[in-house]
Every structure is written in structure tokens, then in C-alpha cells.
Amino acid sequence: MNTQPPLxxxxxxxxxxxxxxxxxxxxxxxxxxxRKGEMLGLVGESGSGKSVLAYAMLGISDRAARITGGTAxxxxxxxxxxxxxxxxxxxxxxxxxxxxxxxTALNPIRPVGLQIEDVLRRHAAARxxxxxxxxxxxxxxxxxxxxxxxxxxxVKAYPFEMSGGMCQRVMIAxxxxxxxxxxxxxxxxxxxxxxxxxxxxxxxAGLAKERQMATIFITHDLxxxxxxxxxxxxxHAGHAVEAAPTAQLFAAPRHPYTARLMTSTPNATSSVxxxxxxxxNLPDLRRNDLPGCRFAERCERAADRCRSERPVLxxxxxxxxxxxxxxxxxxxx
Numbered sequence: 001m002n003t004q005p006p007l008x009x010x011x012x013x014x015x016x017x018x019x020x021x022x023x024x025x026x027x028x029x030x031x032x033x034x035r036k037g038e039m040l041g042l043v044g045e046s047g048s049g050k051s052v053l054a055y056a057m058l059g060i061s062d063r064a065a066r067i068t069g070g071t072a073x074x075x076x077x078x079x080x081x082x083x084x085x086x087x088x089x090x091x092x093x094x095x096x097x098x099x100x101x102x103x104t105a106l107n108p109i110r111p112v113g114l115q116i117e118d119v120l121r122r123h124a125a126a127r128x129x130x131x132x133x134x135x136x137x138x139x140x141x142x143x144x145x146x147x148x149x150x151x152x153x154x155v156k157a158y159p160f161e162m163s164g165g166m167c168q169r170v171m172i173a174x175x176x177x178x179x180x181x182x183x184x185x186x187x188x189x190x191x192x193x194x195x196x197x198x199x200x201x202x203x204x205a206g207l208a209k210e211r212q213m214a215t216i217f218i219t220h221d222l223x224x225x226x227x228x229x230x231x232x233x234x235x236h237a238g239h240a241v242e243a244a245p246t247a248q249l250f251a252a253p254r255h256p257y258t259a260r261l262m263t264s265t266p267n268a269t270s271s272v273x274x275x276x277x278x279x280x281n282l283p284d285l286r287r288n289d290l291p292g293c294r295f296a297e298r299c300e301r302a303a304d305r306c307r308s309e310r311p312v313l314x315x316x317x318x319x320x321x322x323x324x325x326x327x328x329x330x331x332x333x
Contacts, residue, residue, distance in 0.1 A: 006033040006073075007214045008057075008182060011315070013070030013080075015056055022286035026052050027238045030070070031315040036181070037212040039205065041225030041246070042236035043261070047282050050203070050218045051100075054184045056080070059087035074182065081116060093123035096175035098204075100187040102167035106159040112170045113139040113155030114179050142173040146203060165196035169203070176207060183208065188209045188216045201228055222265045226250060235256045237282050237294035239310075244319035252328045254321040256293045301325045 007198040010032045034040050042050040045272045055061045057079050072079040074095065079087065091097075109114055116139040118267045136155070143151035144277040146169040159167050168188060175183060185204055188195035205228045208215045219225050220305040225232055225246070232249050234242040234257065242255040253259045280298035283290060292310035296302040305324050313322040 004035045004037075007036050007075060008032075008034040009071075009073045010053075010057070010125070011071050011073075013056075013072060014068045015052065015061070016066055016068055017062065017064045018066060019064060019286070019327070024285045025238060025290065026065075026285060027056075028310075030240050030320070031310060032233050032240065032243065032314055033315065034105050034182070034216065036214050037209070039199055039208055039217055039229045041229035041232040042216060042218045042235060043220065043222050043225050043232055045282060046221060047237070047280070048235040049238040050235055051186050054097065054186060054218060058091055058095060058184070059084060059179065060091075064077055089123070092175075092180070093120050093178045094180055095182045096178070096180040097184040097186060098168075098171050098175050098188045100190045102171040103159060104166060105171055106174075108159050109156055111156050112173075113143070116142050116155075116174055119177045119322040122295075125177055129181065138177070142177045143170070145176070146170070146173045146333070148173075165200065168192065168196075168200050172200070172204060172207075176211075176213075179211060180213065182214045182216070184216045184218070187220070188217075189219075189224070197224075204228075209243070222261050234261065234313045237293055238285060239322060240313050241323065243296065243313060243315075248319050252319075252321065254326040254328045255295075255323050256299045256327060259327055 011028040011213065013027060014243070015027040017026055030053060032040065042053070044050055052061070058067065058068060058199055059079070067080055070080070082090070106112065113136065117135040120135050120138055140151045140155050145155055147273065148154050148166060148169050159170070163168065172188075183204070188204065190201050192200060201224065204215065207213070217225060217229055222286045229246050231243065231245050233240050236257045242249065242253070242258045249258065250262070253262060257278070260276070263276045264278055278298065283294050283297060291297060291307040293299070293302070293306040296306040299306070309324070311322040311324050
């Protein structure tokens with residue numbers, strides 16, 4: 001077990017969106033911790049709040065977003081209370097993000113090498129008469145570190161001249177150029193074929209381990225998280241419903257939603273007949289009558305208490321579950 005103090009500690013974090021059609025209660029009482037060198041998986045269906053949490057911590061939420069409670073401490077600083085200037089300085093230097101779609105995240109009319117240089121110039125505090133040449137060399141090295149062949153030539157290429165997998169490698173190079181302490185990878189393999197997907201995840205995991213970088217891996221793919229993450233937090237409809245070391249989670253899932261996710265995720269031994277989708281749909285988070293447990297209307301184990309009272313994830317537990325009737329009872333619970 002990693003005994004270092006947390007690099008990132010999110011406590012009781014809640015966020016909502018004010019819209020014309022009502023208030024969307026997007027996140028409610030989220031707890032999570034992340035230590036140096038650890039890879040944490042945020043797993044759940046689309047719409048569960050995984051990316052919303054990441055954007056809020058970086059200060060890049062939609063204008064309609066409003067934080068209603070909680071803290072997000074990074075290295076002793078509350079990210080939720082920091083001003084825009086401080087957050088802008090942290091982004092790229094201390095905390096970096098790999099976005100879902102590299103073709104939209106990269107500037108289409110600027111060579112990829114110059115885009116890496118832009119980040120270095122903004123955050124690396126480089127100085128001197130040979131700054132231009134130094135930045136170019138560091139951009140080439142950044143491409144070499146993400147296994148792009150012939151980086152001296154590729155540094156001059158535009159994104160449209162590259163494949164999707166290569167653009168994603170460039171995005172990783174941009175994100176890691178200043179050697180941040182925390183990397184947030186938001187669905188970094190979206191749209192990639194299986195072989196390229198594996199190569200990109202191996203690259204991220206390898207660099208994170210080499211640099212002892214804390215990493216949050218956001219995905220809807222539980223199997224992919226299982227291959228690379230030390231711990232996993234399962235999210236459903238804005239709630240964190242289960243958190244555990246990866247091996248423990250897969251050996252004995254405690255929340256009915258986690259178990260359902262597992263039965264709906266293909267693996268090396270599963271057949272088409274064995275796969276079972278999670279029943280129902282995510283609840284409308286604008287409703288004023290949301291049940292205490294937002295999975296209650298999809299859960300065969302739900303009782304009156306589940307609808308009237310919200311179970312809370314206990315961050316002090318190594319394998320924590322937010323459920324009144326968990327699948328597995330632990331001896332110390």
C-alpha cells in the first residue's frame with residue numbers, strides 16, 4: 001500500500017449547472033485521494049460526472065457550473081479557491097490534461113513542434129540568447145519520449161498530416177513537456193483501434209511510472225482501467241459509489257452498479273451471451289425528487305431506505321462502498 005501523504009485530496013465536493021430547464025446536480029459529495037506515482041481510474045458510464053470533476057479542478061468548467069461545496073487540495077493548495085492566474089500557471093506546469101479528441105485539442109494550422117514549444121515557453125521559465133534553439137531541441141526530445149519515429153522531421157508536421165494515434169502521442173508530449181506532478185487523461189484512447197489503444201495506454205503508464213507522476217485515468221472501460229490502474233473509483237450519476245484497490249475491486253465488487261459494469265464489459269473469457277447491459281438509464285439530474293441512492297431505480301436490491309437516504313462513501317476505508325445493502329460485507333465494516 002502507498003503510505004505517502006496524498007498529493008491530491010478531494011473532499012465532499014459538489015457541483016451543479018444552472019440551465020434554462022433546471023438545475024443539474026452533476027456532482028454530490030465526492031471524495032477521492034491520489035498519491036505520487038499512483039494511477040487512479042475514474043470509471044462509469046457517460047454522464048456520470050468523471051470529466052466534470054476534472055474540469056472543475058482545473059478551473060475550466062462551463063460558465064453555467066457552480067461549485068456548491070467541498071475542497072480539492074493539491075500540494076497544500078485548494079484548487080477550488082485559487083484565482084484564474086494561479087490556475088493558469090498550474091495548468092501545464094504542475095497539472096496537465098490529455099483531452100478526448102486530439103484533433104480538436106491541437107491547433108490544426110500550427111506545426112506540432114511549435115505547439116510543444118508554446119507550452120515550454122509559457123511554463124518552463126526558460127531564458128537565454130539561445131532560447132529558440134533550446135525550445136526546438138526540447139520539442140524534438142518530447143516527441144522522442146512518446147516514441148514518435150523521426151522526431152526531427154515530425155516536429156515540423158501539422159496535425160492533419162498525422163494519424164489519430166500519432167496525434168494522441170503528440171497530445172501526450174504536449175501534456176508532459178513540463179514534467180507535471182499530476183496528469184489527467186480523459187478518455188485518451190477514444191476513437192483509436194485496439195492495438196493503438198493498448199500502445200497509448202502502455203506509453204502513459206510507462207512514463208507515469210518512470211517519472212513517479214500521479215495520474216487520473218478517466219474512462220468508461222472498466223477492463224482498460226483494470227489493466228493499468230492501482231486503484232479505481234466507480235462513479236454513477238454524480239456519486240462516487242465504490243473505491244478500492246483494483247485487485248480487490250475485481251475480486252469482490254461490493255456495489256451492485258460495479259458488478260453490473262463488470263458483467264457488461266468484455267474480457268478474454270467472456271462470450272456474447274454472457275454479457276449483460278446495465279439495466280435502465282441514468283436518472284435525470286434536474287429532478288427535484290432524485291432518490292438518495294441514484295442507482296436505486298436501476299437496482300434489484302433497492303429498498304425504501306435507498307430511495308429516501310443517501311449512502312456516503314467513507315474515504316477512510318481501503319475498500320469503500322456507498323450502498324445500504326452491499327454485495328459483500330467486509331469484516332471491519
